[in-house]
Amino acid sequence: MDEAVTLADRIILIENGRVTMDQRISLPRPRKRKDPEFLTLAEEILERVMGDEAGLINGEAEKVQQLANTH
Numbered sequence: 001m002d003e004a005v006t007l008a009d010r011i012i013l014i015e016n017g018r019v020t021m022d023q024r025i026s027l028p029r030p031r032k033r034k035d036p037e038f039l040t041l042a043e044e045i046l047e048r049v050m051g052d053e054a055g056l057i058n059g060e061a062e063k064v065q066q067l068a069n070t071h
Contacts, residue, residue, distance in 0.1 A: 001045050001046045001049070002033055002042055005027070005031065005038060005041055005045065006033065008025055009025055010024050011023045011025065011045060013048065013049060021045075021048055023041075023045060025041065036069075
């Protein structure tokens with residue numbers, strides 16, 4: 001998901017032939033992967049795409065927050 005957030009201005013998820021997510025990326029460029037807003041957005045999109053399989057529900061969210069707090 002990091003690549004999508006880094007490069008895209010918009011992320012569209014299509015499931016079963018229907019648009020189920022249309023997320024605009026309004027972060028300023030150049031985008032920094034350790035930026036708290038970047039990390040939050042990437043996490044939200046990954047959770048939406050992968051659901052429980054994203055691993056963020058099982059303690060990974062804390063790691064993401066720690067990374068955000070280091071910068």
